[in-house]
Amino acid sequence: AQSVAQPEDQVNVAEGNPLTVKCTYSVSGNPYLFWYVQYPNRGLQFLLKYITGDNLVKGSYGFEAEFNKSQTSFHLKKPSALVSDSALYFCAVRSYNFNKFYFGSGTKLNVKP
């Protein structure tokens, strides 16, 4: 079975500090992992993905994510948070037959000035 877990409902960080939003996954076969961001009253926007290759993936808006196979994790990171990064973040895994995406429960990121 495919699933992802986001253990934190909310992450609070001060502007300028590094941020991490956690995600762990369970998947049969090779994992295809994604991060999305959702701003209020909007759909989800794609940030980055891991398919194969380097464990550190760089994406939009200065975000990056680190794939760790032994820990089955795919944590989202940014070296210096901005107030405008405040949003809801979703981790997702694509199923082995590629037809479905399984989303985590979401993590609300609050960046305070």
Added chain:
Amino acid sequence: EADIYQTPRYLVIGTGKKITLECSQTMGHDKMYWYQQDPGMELHLIHYSYGVNSTEKGDLSSESTVSRIRTEHFPLTLESARPSHTSQYLCASTLAQGSDNEQFFGPGTRLTVL
């Protein structure tokens, strides 16, 4: 911005009404999806489609139905709306070929049933 559109963006209707939520994409994607999401909460897959004339129920039981007569169009219909249907509905699409393609999401329809 992705080329996937949803109308209406907001809808307030009375109980018992029939409604159709529209979703269209101009990217030629074969696979399309409908998700239900309460504000700030997780996404629940309610329907998806592999291509024209193909529809499947998702992981969350839903009283809605979908159709896929054209590649670019994937409408969702509620025959008789109820207050429990109040939620946000997100449409998404992705390419059929390849395993590394992300989903593109529409802006969503926020439905309120009185």
